[in-house]
Amino acid sequence: MSPSGFATTETRTPNCEPFAHRDVMFQAGMLKLLAIKDSDIRILTLGQSGDAIDRGFHAGGAFSAILPLVALFYGGFLRLDIADPTRLGQDMFTLSKGHAVAALASIYAEIGYFDEKILRNSRSYESLLNGHPGPILPGVQIATGPMGQGIGVAQGFAIAGKGNPRFDSYCMVGDGELQEGSCWEAVMYAAQHGLDNFCVLVDRNNGQLDIHDRMLYPMPPLEEVFRSFGWNTHNVDATQYDGIFSALNAFRFGVRSGKPTAILCNTRKGFGAFSNFFNKHKVTVPTTALAQELLLQQQRRVARVEEFRAFLDEFPESSDGVATRELLLNEAERMHLSTDHSLGESFLEQVIGPLLTKRAPRRDKKIQYEAAALPRLDKSKTYSAAEIVTAGMKVFAQSSHVVSIDSDLASTSGLEAGTGSVDQARALNVGVAEANMMLISEAFAALGYNTWCSTFCPFFNWQVLRRIAVGHQERLETIAATDGWLNEGHGLDITFLATAANFETRTNGATHMGNDDATTFDAVAHLKIIDVSCPQQMLSIMKWIMDGNKGLVYLRVMRTGSAVLYEDDYQFEYGMGYxxxxxxxxxxxxxxxxxxxxxxxxxxxxxxxxxxxxxxxxxxxxxxxxxxxxxxxxxxxxxxxxxxxxxxxxxxxxxxxxxxxxxxxxxxxxxxxxxxxxxxxxxxxxxxxxxxxxxxxxxxxxxxxxxxxxxxxx
Missing domain, CATH: 3.40.50.920 (Rossmann fold)
Structure with missing residues (x-):
C-alpha cells in the first residue's frame, strides 16, 4: 500500500513552505493574489449556472465556501498528486457540505483534475457534475451531501494518515450540517484519538435551506463546543483572507499538539455576490441576473489585478525586493495565473488546466495469507461466529491491508480480538457510535483496504449505508467507463458484520432483535446480503471476501455456537444455495x-x-x-x-x-x-x-x- 513517490508531473499546486518565515510584504502580496483567485472561482462557478440543465446551483452555500476553499487550495497548504489522486501519502480533502460542489468543481477544473468542459451542462444525466459531488467526478473520493457524514469519513482518512505514509486530512462542513448527530460522533472520536492531522473548516454562514439568513434554532458557541471536546479552534472572519490564511498556516506549519483543528469561518450565505439574489440556498438564475453578476465580478477582478500590479511596482530594486517579487510571481503561476508582467492586460490572466489526472493504476485487492494457519474445525464440536472471526483475523490481518472497526460490541463480532492480536492500530473501536463506525470504514475502503465493521443487526445506520452505496456505484460506473479516472480494484470493499441475526438476540430486548434487517436492507443497491448457517461456511466466506473486490457485503451471523454442517473443503460462492x-x-x-x-x-x-x-x-x-x-x-x-x-x-x-x-x-x-x-x-x-x-x-x-x-x- 505504500506509494512509490509523488508523480513527477507538475501539479501546479502551491508550494508548501511556512509563510511565517517570509516577510510581511510577501504575505500581503499572497493575500492580494488569493483575492484575484477568489474572482476567478466565482466567475467559473457562476458560469456553471448558465450552462446547467436547470440553470441552477446551490448559490448561497457555494459562494460562502469559496473564500476558505481558495485559501486552502491556493494558499500553499495542500500536498496533492493531481496526476494520481488515489496515491497514498498525499493530503486528502472532503467536501462534507456537498451542496457547495459548484465551487469545488471550479477549482478542480482549474488545477487539472478534469477538463473544463465538465463544468458545462452540469446536473444533467449525461454530466459527471451533479448537484452533490461523488467519485464519478475525478479527484472526488466519496459521495456527499449536507448529511453530516463527510466529516466522519474525513476523520477516517486522518486515522489512516497517522500511519505510514503520513498525510493530513481536511474537511469542509456547514454549520447547518452540524445539527446532524453523526458530526459529533466524529468530533468526539477525533479528539480522543489525537488526530492532530485533521483540520475541519466550518462554513459558518448562519443560514440553512428553509431560512437562508439565520439558523432554524440558535447554535451553541461553536468555538467553545469544539474546544470542550479537545480541539484547537480558530474563530476567523471569512469575509477576508487574513484570518483563514493565518489559521491554515498555524495548522499546516505549527507544532502539532495531539489535537485536531477546527477553523470557524464566519460569513453569510451568498457572500461575495453583488446581488442578494444569490444569497438563497438554491437558485435558478435568469439570463439577465447572470449577465449582470458576471459583469460586476469581472470588473472586480480587473480592479484586483490592477491593485496587485501597483503593489508589485512599489517593491524596491534591492536584492530582497527583487527576490520577494519573484517569489510572488512564482506563487501566481502556481495559482494558475499568467505572470508575464510585460503583457499588459493579459497579466495575471486565469489559466485553466492543463488536465493532469490520469486513469488510476489498478489495485490488487487480493489479501495474501498463510492458508495452513487458518483453523481446522472439528465436526464433533460447536463454534460461535466470533470464535471463527477471531481465529481467521489472526491470519488475515497479517496483511496490512486489513482493518476492522467495532462499536462497543467487539465481544460479539470477534474482530477486535483477531485484528488487534496482530496490530492494535488496525483494530478500532468507536464506542456507541455506529454511524461513525461506518464512516471510518468507508474512508479505509476508499484508500484500498479490506475493511470490516461490526455491530448488532438493527444498529447499522440506513442513511449512512445508502450514501456509501451511492458512492460505491459511482466508483463502479467510472471504473467501467473507458475514460473513467478510476481503474479495476478501486471499488469499496466493506464487510458489514451483522451479529445476532434472526433469533440470536434472544433475551437482550425487543429493540435488539434482528428479524427485519435483511428485508429492510434488501432495498440497498449493490449490497450483498449473506446469512451464515455454519462455522465452516463462515470461514469460507471470510476467505471469499479476502479474494478482494467483493464490494459491500452485509454478513449476518449467529451469536452463539452451532454445529459444523460442511466439510473443510467447502467453498462459498455468492448467489449459490447448497x-x-x-x-x-x-x-x-x-x-x-x-x-x-x-x-x-x-x-x-x-x-x-x-x-x-x-x-x-x-x-x-x-x-x-x-x-x-x-x-x-x-x-x-x-x-x-x-x-x-x-x-x-x-x-x-x-x-x-x-x-x-x-x-x-x-x-x-x-x-x-x-x-x-x-x-x-x-x-x-x-x-x-x-x-x-x-x-x-x-x-x-x-x-x-x-x-x-x-x-x-x-
Missing amino acids: TLRESDNDCAIVISSGRGVHEALGAADICAREGINITVVDMPSIDGELLMKLYRTGLPMVFAEQNNGYLWQNFLKVLYRHQADVKLSGLSKIFSINTLDVNGNKQFLHSATYEELIDVFDLTPAAISSAIQKQLRS
Whole structure:
C-alpha cells in the first residue's frame, strides 16, 4: 500500500513552505493574489449556472465556501498528486457540505483534475457534475451531501494518515450540517484519538435551506463546543483572507499538539455576490441576473489585478525586493495565473488546466495469507461466529491491508480480538457510535483496504449505508467507463458484520432483535446480503471476501455456537444455495438460512422417522436458478425463516421474473413459516429465549415437520 513517490508531473499546486518565515510584504502580496483567485472561482462557478440543465446551483452555500476553499487550495497548504489522486501519502480533502460542489468543481477544473468542459451542462444525466459531488467526478473520493457524514469519513482518512505514509486530512462542513448527530460522533472520536492531522473548516454562514439568513434554532458557541471536546479552534472572519490564511498556516506549519483543528469561518450565505439574489440556498438564475453578476465580478477582478500590479511596482530594486517579487510571481503561476508582467492586460490572466489526472493504476485487492494457519474445525464440536472471526483475523490481518472497526460490541463480532492480536492500530473501536463506525470504514475502503465493521443487526445506520452505496456505484460506473479516472480494484470493499441475526438476540430486548434487517436492507443497491448457517461456511466466506473486490457485503451471523454442517473443503460462492440433504424419493423441500437450517435438518430427521424423505437447502444468499429448479420439481416447498421472510420475498421476485414458467397450480404447494403475522404483515419480536421464539413462531423441528406432513396430506 505504500506509494512509490509523488508523480513527477507538475501539479501546479502551491508550494508548501511556512509563510511565517517570509516577510510581511510577501504575505500581503499572497493575500492580494488569493483575492484575484477568489474572482476567478466565482466567475467559473457562476458560469456553471448558465450552462446547467436547470440553470441552477446551490448559490448561497457555494459562494460562502469559496473564500476558505481558495485559501486552502491556493494558499500553499495542500500536498496533492493531481496526476494520481488515489496515491497514498498525499493530503486528502472532503467536501462534507456537498451542496457547495459548484465551487469545488471550479477549482478542480482549474488545477487539472478534469477538463473544463465538465463544468458545462452540469446536473444533467449525461454530466459527471451533479448537484452533490461523488467519485464519478475525478479527484472526488466519496459521495456527499449536507448529511453530516463527510466529516466522519474525513476523520477516517486522518486515522489512516497517522500511519505510514503520513498525510493530513481536511474537511469542509456547514454549520447547518452540524445539527446532524453523526458530526459529533466524529468530533468526539477525533479528539480522543489525537488526530492532530485533521483540520475541519466550518462554513459558518448562519443560514440553512428553509431560512437562508439565520439558523432554524440558535447554535451553541461553536468555538467553545469544539474546544470542550479537545480541539484547537480558530474563530476567523471569512469575509477576508487574513484570518483563514493565518489559521491554515498555524495548522499546516505549527507544532502539532495531539489535537485536531477546527477553523470557524464566519460569513453569510451568498457572500461575495453583488446581488442578494444569490444569497438563497438554491437558485435558478435568469439570463439577465447572470449577465449582470458576471459583469460586476469581472470588473472586480480587473480592479484586483490592477491593485496587485501597483503593489508589485512599489517593491524596491534591492536584492530582497527583487527576490520577494519573484517569489510572488512564482506563487501566481502556481495559482494558475499568467505572470508575464510585460503583457499588459493579459497579466495575471486565469489559466485553466492543463488536465493532469490520469486513469488510476489498478489495485490488487487480493489479501495474501498463510492458508495452513487458518483453523481446522472439528465436526464433533460447536463454534460461535466470533470464535471463527477471531481465529481467521489472526491470519488475515497479517496483511496490512486489513482493518476492522467495532462499536462497543467487539465481544460479539470477534474482530477486535483477531485484528488487534496482530496490530492494535488496525483494530478500532468507536464506542456507541455506529454511524461513525461506518464512516471510518468507508474512508479505509476508499484508500484500498479490506475493511470490516461490526455491530448488532438493527444498529447499522440506513442513511449512512445508502450514501456509501451511492458512492460505491459511482466508483463502479467510472471504473467501467473507458475514460473513467478510476481503474479495476478501486471499488469499496466493506464487510458489514451483522451479529445476532434472526433469533440470536434472544433475551437482550425487543429493540435488539434482528428479524427485519435483511428485508429492510434488501432495498440497498449493490449490497450483498449473506446469512451464515455454519462455522465452516463462515470461514469460507471470510476467505471469499479476502479474494478482494467483493464490494459491500452485509454478513449476518449467529451469536452463539452451532454445529459444523460442511466439510473443510467447502467453498462459498455468492448467489449459490447448497443442498444438504436429498434423495431420489423426496416428498417435499425445506429452504432456510442461518440457524434455521439446523432446525430444518431436525425436521428432516423427524420426517424420516415417519418414512417421509425431504430435501433440505441452505440458501445463505439468493440463488434464483436453484429456486426455479426446485419449483419445477413440483414438490411442496417450505420456506422456514427466523425473520420477516427474506428468502420468501426474494423467491416471489424470482417467480415474477420467470412468470412465463409459473403455473397457478404449482403455487398452492408453496408456503412459508416466518415472523410475519397471520395476515402477512411485518412485525418486530419480543425478547425471549431461543427455544421460546422458535416455539412461538412454529419454527421448531417438530413444528416444521408437522407443517410439511399437513401439506402432504392436503
